[in-house]
Amino acid sequence: MSIIALDAPGKELLLMGNEAIARGALEAGVKVCTAYPGTPSTDIIENLASVAKPMGLYVEWSINEKVALEVASAASFSGLRALCAMKQNGLNVASDYLLSLNLIGIEAGLLLVTCDDPSAHSSSTEQDSRPFAKLADLPLLEPSTSQEAKEMTKWAFALSEEMGIVCLMRGVTRTSHARGNVTLGPLPSPDGRKAWFDKTRQRNTHPVYQKHDQLHRNLIRLEEIFAASPFNQYIGPERPKALIITCGSGWLYSQEALELLGLEDAVGVLKIGTTWPLPTTMIIEKLEKTPKVLFVEEVDSFLEGNVKELAADFSGQIGPKTFFGKRSQHIPFFGEMNADRVIDALGKIFQVRYQARSPRYEAQAAEVAEKMLPSRALGFCPGCPHRASYWSIKNALQLDNRQGFATYDIGCYALGRGPAGYYLLKTGGAMGTGTGLASGFGKLASFGFDQPVVAMCGDSTFFHAAMPPLVNACYNKSNLVMVILDNSTTAMTGFQPHPGVGRNAMGEEVAPVDIEAVCRSFGAKVSVTDPFDLEGTKQKMLQALEDPVGAKVVIMRRQCQMLKGKEEKLPYQVRVNPEICIGDDCGCDRLCTRVFKCPGLMWDKKLAQARIDEVICVGCGVCADICPEKAIIKEEIR
Amino acid sequence: MNPEKNFYNLIITGVGGQGNVLSSQLIGQAFVHKGYFTTIGETYGASQRGGSVMSHIRISSKKQQSPLIPKGKADIIVALEPVEALRVLTHYGNPETVVIVNTRPIYPVDVISGKEAYPEFAEIEKSLETLSRKVYYVSATDQAMEMGSPILGNMIMIGALLQVNLLPLSMEEFRQTLSKNFNGKRLETNLQALEQGKKMEFHI
Ligand code: SF4
Ligand code: SF4
Numbered sequence: 001m002s003i004i005a006l007d008a009p010g011k012e013l014l015l016m017g018n019e020a021i022a023r024g025a026l027e028a029g030v031k032v033c034t035a036y037p038g039t040p041s042t043d044i045i046e047n048l049a050s051v052a053k054p055m056g057l058y059v060e061w062s063i064n065e066k067v068a069l070e071v072a073s074a075a076s077f078s079g080l081r082a083l084c085a086m087k088q089n090g091l092n093v094a095s096d097y098l099l100s101l102n103l104i105g106i107e108a109g110l111l112l113v114t115c116d117d118p119s120a121h122s123s124s125t126e127q128d129s130r131p132f133a134k135l136a137d138l139p140l141l142e143p144s145t146s147q148e149a150k151e152m153t154k155w156a157f158a159l160s161e162e163m164g165i166v167c168l169m170r171g172v173t174r175t176s177h178a179r180g181n182v183t184l185g186p187l188p189s190p191d192g193r194k195a196w197f198d199k200t201r202q203r204n205t206h207p208v209y210q211k212h213d214q215l216h217r218n219l220i221r222l223e224e225i226f227a228a229s230p231f232n233q234y235i236g237p238e239r240p241k242a243l244i245i246t247c248g249s250g251w252l253y254s255q256e257a258l259e260l261l262g263l264e265d266a267v268g269v270l271k272i273g274t275t276w277p278l279p280t281t282m283i284i285e286k287l288e289k290t291p292k293v294l295f296v297e298e299v300d301s302f303l304e305g306n307v308k309e310l311a312a313d314f315s316g317q318i319g320p321k322t323f324f325g326k327r328s329q330h331i332p333f334f335g336e337m338n339a340d341r342v343i344d345a346l347g348k349i350f351q352v353r354y355q356a357r358s359p360r361y362e363a364q365a366a367e368v369a370e371k372m373l374p375s376r377a378l379g380f381c382p383g384c385p386h387r388a389s390y391w392s393i394k395n396a397l398q399l400d401n402r403q404g405f406a407t408y409d410i411g412c413y414a415l416g417r418g419p420a421g422y423y424l425l426k427t428g429g430a431m432g433t434g435t436g437l438a439s440g441f442g443k444l445a446s447f448g449f450d451q452p453v454v455a456m457c458g459d460s461t462f463f464h465a466a467m468p469p470l471v472n473a474c475y476n477k478s479n480l481v482m483v484i485l486d487n488s489t490t491a492m493t494g495f496q497p498h499p500g501v502g503r504n505a506m507g508e509e510v511a512p513v514d515i516e517a518v519c520r521s522f523g524a525k526v527s528v529t530d531p532f533d534l535e536g537t538k539q540k541m542l543q544a545l546e547d548p549v550g551a552k553v554v555i556m557r558r559q560c561q562m563l564k565g566k567e568e569k570l571p572y573q574v575r576v577n578p579e580i581c582i583g584d585d586c587g588c589d590r591l592c593t594r595v596f597k598c599p600g601l602m603w604d605k606k607l608a609q610a611r612i613d614e615v616i617c618v619g620c621g622v623c624a625d626i627c628p629e630k631a632i633i634k635e636e637i638r
Numbered sequence: 639m640n641p642e643k644n645f646y647n648l649i650i651t652g653v654g655g656q657g658n659v660l661s662s663q664l665i666g667q668a669f670v671h672k673g674y675f676t677t678i679g680e681t682y683g684a685s686q687r688g689g690s691v692m693s694h695i696r697i698s699s700k701k702q703q704s705p706l707i708p709k710g711k712a713d714i715i716v717a718l719e720p721v722e723a724l725r726v727l728t729h730y731g732n733p734e735t736v737v738i739v740n741t742r743p744i745y746p747v748d749v750i751s752g753k754e755a756y757p758e759f760a761e762i763e764k765s766l767e768t769l770s771r772k773v774y775y776v777s778a779t780d781q782a783m784e785m786g787s788p789i790l791g792n793m794i795m796i797g798a799l800l801q802v803n804l805l806p807l808s809m810e811e812f813r814q815t816l817s818k819n820f821n822g823k824r825l826e827t828n829l830q831a832l833e834q835g836k837k838m839e840f841h842i
């Protein structure tokens with residue numbers, strides 16, 4: 001069980017921001033928690049799921065973020081506090097309902113947490129989700145530390161209830177995934193409250209005008225509440241030479257930058273925890289006392305734009321200001337924030353020189369960085385079924401010889417856009433997009449289009465967003481091959497179950513949804529193969545590619561090695577027979593290490609031969625079937 | 639390092655799958671338990687799939703620090719892989735940085751395919767020593783393999799880190815943290831690996 005349910009008020013723990021959010025929700029008496037997994041938000045629900053039974057919660061992995069928000073709303077309407085979590089792309093999916101829910105309103109506290117990924121460490125975009133709060137006229141909170149993440153979460157439920165609207169909270173990778181000290185608060189005792197929907201009230205968006213008007217009135221009340229919030233904080237001199245306005249992770253980076261530059265007595269820092277609507281009076285009061293303002297925030301110029309809007313309204317009162325931030329190019333428009341970026345901006349504004357290291361050290365380090373650091377391209381794990389699948393698809397497309405290509409969406413298999421998937425993936429983007437695009441390409445024959453198109457899709461993605469485009473393809477008689485890489489888990493985010501797996505977030509056994517039967521019922525022609533059967537998989541792909549009519553689905557099914565490895569022992573002991581491997585001389589052009597590239601293989605420079613790295617190899621045995629010389633030997637371990 | 643020091647920047651680096659995140663979490667927990675403010679910023683996610691992984695651990699007796707160490711401010715670097723030690727040094731190192739490095743390379747795919755070169759160990763040694771105050775070499779993976787699993791390499795490295803005695807954390811305190819996180823056989827093997835790292839004779 002996760003430590004987040006520890007009943008020890010006053011105890012100090014090291015908690016990840018996401019764990020702190022989960023704890024805050026428990027302290028607030030949350031009852032229903034929903035999400036679709038997405039880094040860096042996943043751990044919130046994962047932690048809550050692990051304590052669901054003892055804490056009397058209902059927790060689910062929903063099939064997508066919109067459904068997650070709907071399920072959480074139903075709980076709220078029935079008088080139960082609910083939390084819904086997602087990553088930035090997920091909010092786009094949920095936004096369709098969110099932009100109604102803002103008007104509809106809620107009953108019990110409802111908190112929507114979205115975690116952004118500046119620098120796109122584990123994402124396909126570095127979208128800023130804050131504009132959604134402004135778009136939907138809903139309150140937005142941004143924590144700076146783990147401790148604050150817990151306190152804010154707890155407070156957000158009360159705020160949501162008081163205002164009767166959903167409350168948004170935005171984390172970023174460096175708040176959600178950072179760990180810090182958290183002092184636990186008390187857990188509420190069970191209230192035994194009966195869930196009940198009040199039928200005397202309709203919960204819909206009508207009358208739209210009035211409800212929209214009410215949302216804007218709410219913003220005025222929210223500003224008043226936010227003006228007194230302890231989450232907005234100022235440190236620094238009474239009349240600073242410059243003021244940093246910041247939020248989220250920028251709070252600690254800004255303080256550190258000032259310390260390193262020795263500017264603590266000259267520059268003040270105003271941290272805003274309630275970033276929409278802004279606490280106007282508080283900001284204006286601080287603006288009056290300084291001539292210069294620097295904005296430090298992650299991804300877009302959200303604070304910057306909104307504060308400037310206020311400054312324009314109050315220009316007579318506060319006088320002229322010089323603003324620095326993203327628009328002035330003192331802070332980059334992309335990538336995540338850090339203390340060095342703030343130092344850089346302050347250095348330019350105050351014309352101070354800061355040297356982290358001597359020029360000599362800097363030159364030595366630069367030389368090493370340039371000459372001695374081989375890059376670490378991301379690839380599939382040793383023993384990964386995707387590597388084998390891509391191998392067969394590549395070979396089938398080559399044999400087919402009609403310039404075929406693949407489309408894709410989001411998941412581990414998206415790594416196939418690089419060398420790991422032989423650059424087969426040519427276009428994709430959002431969840432389910434691969435199949436939608438293929439459905440489009442598959443209708444272009446009458447315009448002379450004759451390339452085969454393969455839509456790559458994951459099993460979890462299939463449920464999230466790929467069923468509708470497959471129905472579209474079947475209904476509209478589009479010619480495509482959809483490959484479902486069924487590794488029986490949501491691997492990218494850390495192995496969460498999905499409807500095809502037979503287990504849910506609560507750990508209950510459920511009847512698995514049969515992907516094969518679903519596709520067949522839509523009218524697709526379905527075949528199933530084990531990707532480790534390289535020859536069989538290639539043949540099934542060729543058959544599908546050669547069939548000119550309708551939607552063909554090839555399910556390549558084998559459990560993710562990361563998960564399988566935990567449960568089972570290695571099937572094979574694998575080695576390279578040095579008598580047979582002829583290395584560079586073999587007509588194979590080193591198929592194993594140059595093309596297939598499982599990290600479990602090494603190249604022994606001295607012997608000019610392939611070798612197995614016994615630390616990395618998991619013994620799947622696939623490379624033995626790839627070597628044309630049969631130099632790689634697999635022996636079954638009994 | 640100044641024994642009166644009350645603020646430490648530690649980086650644990652390696653390649654995805656080496657147990658980097660768990661190591662940093664355990665060390666962080668031990669310090670929170672001792673009453674320090676600890677902040678950990680870690681990079682993982684996609685990086686689990688063969689990429690470089692790095693955890694910044696910031697230990698302070700005064701206040702909560704930001705999750706990322708500024709350029710040139712690492713005090714100690716624990717590297718589970720040799721080239722990763724160099725990679726981190728080039729950005730976060732300074733002439734006072736101490737490095738503890740596992741000697742066993744993990745070759746990137748582009749090295750395996752022959753597209754890029756992995757430096758000779760002697761070259762790595764030379765550059766590590768140029769860019770730091772002191773380097774400790776530990777054959778952690780090899781010893782871990784002898785103990786039955788390469789993953790134990792990270793616990794051997796923590797043992798070595800405690801042995802060099804640069805942080806205000808004792809072996810006994812860390813043992814307590816371990817026993818709060820593991821039990822049974824798992825605890826036993828981890829304690830053994832820790833002990834193994836502690837026994838390490840450093841060849842300098
Ligand atoms: S193991 Fe096989 S494929 Fe690899 S270099 Fe040797 S002969 Fe060629
Ligand atoms: S058997 Fe071959 S393909 Fe499988 S993990 Fe080992 S080296 Fe990689």
